[in-house]
Amino acid sequence: MIRIKTLGVRDQAAWVRCCFPTFQCTIDGGFLVCRGTLQPDPVNRVYAVEIHYRAGQWPKAFVPGNQLEPLVPEGKIPHTYGPTEPCLFYPSRSSWRSDMKLAHTVIPWLALWLAFYEMWRATGEWYGGGITHGESNEIEPAA
Amino acid sequence: MFVVRTTTLLIVEPERKIVSPRSNWVDRQLNRVCVQLELTATQYKDAEQKYRAVGGWLSDIGSPLAIYEPEIYPQGSMLLGTTVRPQGRIEYDLDLVCQLHWCANQPPMTIYDWVHDRIAGHETYAAMLEKLKRCVRLNYAGDFHMDILPACPNDQIGNGSIVVPDCKLVCWMHTNPKGFAAWFFEQCRRQESDERRVMLKDSVAPIPSPVPSEFKYSLQRIVQLMKRHRDLYFHGGRDIARSVILTTLGGMFYRGERSLSTALDGVLDGISAALAIHTQVPRIENPVHPSENFADTWDQEKYEKFKAYIGNFRRGLKSVLYPSAQDEQRGLEKSAGPLSELFGETEVKEAIRIEASEMNRNRNQGKLSVGATGLIGTVRSGAASIPPNNFFGR
Numbered sequence: 001m002i003r004i005k006t007l008g009v010r011d012q013a014a015w016v017r018c019c020f021p022t023f024q025c026t027i028d029g030g031f032l033v034c035r036g037t038l039q040p041d042p043v044n045r046v047y048a049v050e051i052h053y054r055a056g057q058w059p060k061a062f063v064p065g066n067q068l069e070p071l072v073p074e075g076k077i078p079h080t081y082g083p084t085e086p087c088l089f090y091p092s093r094s095s096w097r098s099d100m101k102l103a104h105t106v107i108p109w110l111a112l113w114l115a116f117y118e119m120w121r122a123t124g125e126w127y128g129g130g131i132t133h134g135e136s137n138e139i140e141p142a143a
Numbered sequence: 144m145f146v147v148r149t150t151t152l153l154i155v156e157p158e159r160k161i162v163s164p165r166s167n168w169v170d171r172q173l174n175r176v177c178v179q180l181e182l183t184a185t186q187y188k189d190a191e192q193k194y195r196a197v198g199g200w201l202s203d204i205g206s207p208l209a210i211y212e213p214e215i216y217p218q219g220s221m222l223l224g225t226t227v228r229p230q231g232r233i234e235y236d237l238d239l240v241c242q243l244h245w246c247a248n249q250p251p252m253t254i255y256d257w258v259h260d261r262i263a264g265h266e267t268y269a270a271m272l273e274k275l276k277r278c279v280r281l282n283y284a285g286d287f288h289m290d291i292l293p294a295c296p297n298d299q300i301g302n303g304s305i306v307v308p309d310c311k312l313v314c315w316m317h318t319n320p321k322g323f324a325a326w327f328f329e330q331c332r333r334q335e336s337d338e339r340r341v342m343l344k345d346s347v348a349p350i351p352s353p354v355p356s357e358f359k360y361s362l363q364r365i366v367q368l369m370k371r372h373r374d375l376y377f378h379g380g381r382d383i384a385r386s387v388i389l390t391t392l393g394g395m396f397y398r399g400e401r402s403l404s405t406a407l408d409g410v411l412d413g414i415s416a417a418l419a420i421h422t423q424v425p426r427i428e429n430p431v432h433p434s435e436n437f438a439d440t441w442d443q444e445k446y447e448k449f450k451a452y453i454g455n456f457r458r459g460l461k462s463v464l465y466p467s468a469q470d471e472q473r474g475l476e477k478s479a480g481p482l483s484e485l486f487g488e489t490e491v492k493e494a495i496r497i498e499a500s501e502m503n504r505n506r507n508q509g510k511l512s513v514g515a516t517g518l519i520g521t522v523r524s525g526a527a528s529i530p531p532n533n534f535f536g537r
Contacts, residue, residue: 020515038517042164045474047517079534087535095532108513108529112506115519116534119499122479123492127499130534 006098009055016051019103030054034102040115047114051102058091059102061110068117071124078126079113086113090131151433152395152417152425162405163464165478169404175494176486177364178356180227180371182235186287187353190221190237193289197281198347200265201241201258201291208261211243216348218292218320220386223327224354225366230487233374233381234286237350238278240294240320242305247295251308251315255279258293276311294318304432322431327390331360333399361400365407366393369456372485376452383445384452388427388437395430408464411457418450459485507531 009032013025016034023036034051047067053059062084070077079087088109089095096105116128163169182190198215201208219238220226229235241258259279263269273280278290295315297304303321308314356364366389373384396413400406418425424446429435441449459481462470470477475495483491502519505511509528510521522528 020517022516040513040517040519041168041475042518043168043475043478045472089532090535100530105530105532107517108511109532109534111513111517111519112502112511112529112532113534114517115502116499118475119495121474122476123495125492125496127496127503128534129503 004097004099006055007101009053012053012055012102015101015103016107020107034107038107038111038114040111040118044115044118049107049110051106051110053102056098058096059106061086061088061106061113063110063114069121071121077117078120079128079130086110086117087130088113150421150423150425152421152427162402165464165466166402166404168475169463169478169482170402171498172482172491172494173364173368173403173407173486174357175497176371176482176490177359177367179490179493180367181356182226182228182353184353186228186235190235190287190289191350193281193283193287194237194239194350195347197239197262197268197289197291200268201261202347206261208241208243208257211246211257214240214242214244214348216240216242216321217350218324220370220390221350222320222324223366223390224351224359224363225370225386225390227367227370227374229286230374231378234288236288236290238290238292238320240292240305242294242296244296247298247306247315249295251306252310252313254293254295255308255310258291262291274310277307277309277316316435317432318429318435319432323387323429326430327362327394328360330394330397331362333397334361334401361403361406362393362397364403365397365410366390368407368486369393369410371487372456373452375485375487376455377448382440383448385437385440388449391427391430391437404460404464408457408460411453411460414453415457418453456485 009027009030013027013032013034016023016025020036023034025032025034032051032053034053036049037046038049039046045067047063048065050062050064051059052062063086064084066083068077068080068084070083077083081087088106113128116126120126194217200206202213202215203209206213216222216239217237218240219236221237226235243254243257246254259272259274262279262281263272268281271281271283273282275290278292281289281291283289292307294305294307297306297317300317300319302319303325304317304319306315306317309316366386369384369389370386373381373389377383392414393410396410396417397406398409400409424438424441424443426436427438429437438446462481463478466473466477479491479495502511505521506529511529512520512522513529514520
């Protein structure tokens, strides 16, 4: 058994502010919310994004409002849990552990996801790869 | 009363402008489109074989033309490296000059007939032959034709100048394909300084071997892109926006900008500003032979259509490079749309697919990084790169 040292929400917030100075972080009762903007390429739009995290649980990333749009009304956006929530990693300890920094994982993955999302919007093809729901049912609990 | 005379196209120096922050992305896509516009290796080889066969037939020792020491060389896009893959019903072609010697004293039609008769004397060629105003055309099965231009050297001017018979006017027309190619490559080198010589010698000069798109000069690619948009805009229309006109204007207004899209934008600005001054049909002079007017087939109607084509092209590219605030909020799709309209949907989609696959390759090699604003870039392997992940979900 490998012991991992969970990074506290204060440390996580400090890393986010350090790597992404435009992000605002708030902590309320151990619940971290980071709000900021991401633009993967000058050709992409600027997205307002949010990261939600409680130590020991899976971090969540949101692109709130109607910034994300399906190709047809009521259509599905690839690799999302819901209309505003991209699925950035396969929920297993080999993808993400609580000793990892959000600033080095979830936020860069979200920028990548947005880049592939825009290519999908333009071409109808998802080029970002990934695992489709149902391919593996073994969803591990959060580390 | 005054007489309206056709005037030579005036050059207006365009204003220097700020390079679009999107130009890098647009450059990458345009470069990938250009790769797809190249003739396939088979198309190229096929053209070369046919060129050698026709050249051999014209200059053969047993040919009645042999005493005039025919010199065979390519002219036009195959020589300039500006061919574009045929699309739809459009054919690709190769222009061949059959230059005879000691013949400028002959009546022009005699020279035309000599070359024509020699071609007609070939069993296969005779069936494919078509007489045109200034050349003899061989229509091959498939999507290829070859134009053979009978010519005599213009010794009074020299430097590659030739005279060619004009069947309609029954006279000699002056031109200079070698000089035009030299001028074009001189314009190309505004960008770089390395020496890339165009070989012109022997009785059947080889057509230059195909240069892979990534090694081409920006100006060559600009001309390819102009031709591509012409083919899509007019569904042909090669009589309105003739390749030689596009090549000349491209060369005239190219300023050697590093960025392909910025350079193309500059060329279109330059052409547009120059055309705006001319309400009447201007002359588009051969830069190495000003008495030759490439726009001699334009009437007011064709000229207006040409202006509309340049206007549409320029607006389309500007909407990609300098989008409105509203379009900016639509992101990449608002750029991919007009790019597809300009250069073809399949080609632009393929360019984006390659963009994604390059991003994935860098990602898998641990070479991607994300900057403070979310900007994705590449780093040396290992240095603060994005760790691997799998996007989950349907």
